[in-house]
Amino acid sequence: MTKKTDKRNIKKEKISRVAMSEQDPEKRKKNFNEVALGYTEEDALREASRCLQCKNPECIKGCPVEIDIKGFIKLIQEKKFNDALEKIRERNSLPAICGRVCPQEDQCEKVCILGIKDDPVAIGRLERYAADRELKRKAQRLKECALSEITKRCTREKIAIIGSGPGGLTCGAELAKLGYRVTIFEALHEPGGVLVYGIPEFRLPKEIVKREIDYVKSLEVKIEVNMVMGKILTLDDLFSEGFKAVFISTGAGLPYFMGIPGENLNGVYSANEYLTRSNLMKAYKFPRCDTPIIRGDKVAVVGGGNVAMDSARVAKRLGAKHVYLIYRRSEEEMPARNEEIEHAREEGIDFKLLVNPVEIIGKDGWVHKIMCIKMKLGEPDDSGRRRPLPVEGSEFDIEIDVVVMAIGQGPNPLLTSTVPRLELIGRGNIKADPVTGKTNIEGVFAGGDIVTGAATVILAMGAGKSAAAAIDEYIRTGIW
Ligand SMILES: Cc1cc2nc3c(=O)[nH]c(=O)nc-3n(C[C@H](O)[C@H](O)[C@H](O)COP(=O)(O)OP(=O)(O)OC[C@H]3O[C@@H](n4cnc5c(N)ncnc54)[C@H](O)[C@@H]3O)c2cc1C
Numbered sequence: 001m002t003k004k005t006d007k008r009n010i011k012k013e014k015i016s017r018v019a020m021s022e023q024d025p026e027k028r029k030k031n032f033n034e035v036a037l038g039y040t041e042e043d044a045l046r047e048a049s050r051c052l053q054c055k056n057p058e059c060i061k062g063c064p065v066e067i068d069i070k071g072f073i074k075l076i077q078e079k080k081f082n083d084a085l086e087k088i089r090e091r092n093s094l095p096a097i098c099g100r101v102c103p104q105e106d107q108c109e110k111v112c113i114l115g116i117k118d119d120p121v122a123i124g125r126l127e128r129y130a131a132d133r134e135l136k137r138k139a140q141r142l143k144e145c146a147l148s149e150i151t152k153r154c155t156r157e158k159i160a161i162i163g164s165g166p167g168g169l170t171c172g173a174e175l176a177k178l179g180y181r182v183t184i185f186e187a188l189h190e191p192g193g194v195l196v197y198g199i200p201e202f203r204l205p206k207e208i209v210k211r212e213i214d215y216v217k218s219l220e221v222k223i224e225v226n227m228v229m230g231k232i233l234t235l236d237d238l239f240s241e242g243f244k245a246v247f248i249s250t251g252a253g254l255p256y257f258m259g260i261p262g263e264n265l266n267g268v269y270s271a272n273e274y275l276t277r278s279n280l281m282k283a284y285k286f287p288r289c290d291t292p293i294i295r296g297d298k299v300a301v302v303g304g305g306n307v308a309m310d311s312a313r314v315a316k317r318l319g320a321k322h323v324y325l326i327y328r329r330s331e332e333e334m335p336a337r338n339e340e341i342e343h344a345r346e347e348g349i350d351f352k353l354l355v356n357p358v359e360i361i362g363k364d365g366w367v368h369k370i371m372c373i374k375m376k377l378g379e380p381d382d383s384g385r386r387r388p389l390p391v392e393g394s395e396f397d398i399e400i401d402v403v404v405m406a407i408g409q410g411p412n413p414l415l416t417s418t419v420p421r422l423e424l425i426g427r428g429n430i431k432a433d434p435v436t437g438k439t440n441i442e443g444v445f446a447g448g449d450i451v452t453g454a455a456t457v458i459l460a461m462g463a464g465k466s467a468a469a470a471i472d473e474y475i476r477t478g479i480w
């Protein structure tokens, strides 16, 4: 176990940002246990004591679901840990998950007033502490707490939600608290979306996700799994069955490939398939779970986002001797969270920056080498990042036996392809009002990655939350 000091060394001991314990890199690269170990009570109290309790706290504005951050930190300062969690839960139904995977450095912590002269308050770590502490309480207490949140309005209209990722779960929880009868339909055999099939165990333990989902279920939200909507039931079927509104949150689960020669060779995976086999289908628990996955001694992961970082770190833990992370821009442009980049480096991932694959070369139908070209950065493109340009004649080969393509995902077309009258934009995203989630079909709302394209957990949750308010208004007023 290691405990790092944060970058800036503040003179006064009492105001130093409290670091979080982590598993030692040498040990953790061989196991799937959680890397970051969380705060102790003493750590949490020390960190909470740094909060200035600002008159006009910027942190709340920086949070996409506007958690009363100042309020919950005050409650932690007063050791009212359960109240702190209730305060968070007023705006966020999945705090143990958000405390782990939200990019706080770009949101609440980025605008924290303490951060102007010092390290910002570790808001995410405190959120995680409050949530983890509660997870240790008895399940019965959890249920009582949850049920007490359901208002007495009890309209009890039926609402359907398609997709059980953070967007669907949040929308379901919010509607249940308002007294609606909610059913979430999920295509996979386990609820949670990317939280269960994408983000690996060592970053987000599935036990944590399960307990957060148990909280949502305890609000009397029904979750039906193995329901590929559009195929088993259509949107029209749902309305015929008495559902008064539908929220679609089917995510961005369609993997993209580069379109280069050799992508159909054995040993080439999309990150989506690779991570699903490892996480949801538990290939990492071999021999207890006999899910096939090609492990490989030398693995190349292509991409620079969280998905690429997760794939590379999974490959290492599955036993690869050498894992290359191939990214066509420089580290500065990498979309992955800084913490994930740092963790990947510590675990020995070999970053090949300003490099792009041009062909995967096979031998007897299996991956053998990847041919790459060196890149340089030109002028900024539409994304604001500098455009990568190939350096002519700089091609070179790397010997490998597995390639994981992690260059992005598009909207999942399973449901939308069965509703031709539903208006789509871009690469097949649902066109929906950014505030209410209303689509062009009355009673049908949408939010999360299926609308925005691949984004973040908290943005999907924010969309679920605001759609729940809009659904409530629609049901009460009947006005579309
Ligand atoms: C590997 C990986 C790592 C990530 N890391 C982070 C991170 O660290 N921090 C962060 O904030 N974000 C991260 N993200 C992004 C984040 O997970 C997503 O933005 C978020 O999960 C989107 O939520 P959602 O509810 O819109 O969809 P999803 O989580 O994709 O859930 C959609 C659900 O809908 C189901 N579904 C699809 N079609 C149907 C159908 N026809 N019928 C029934 N069900 C259907 C799917 O099976 C899925 O369960 C990561 C993503 C990936 C892939």
Ligand code: SF4
Pocket (backbone or CB within 6 Å): 050, 051, 052, 053, 054, 057, 058, 059, 060, 069, 070, 073, 111, 112, 113, 114, 115, 121, 123
């Ligand atoms: S802005 Fe920072 S210091 Fe001020 S209340 Fe929020 S967390 Fe505390």
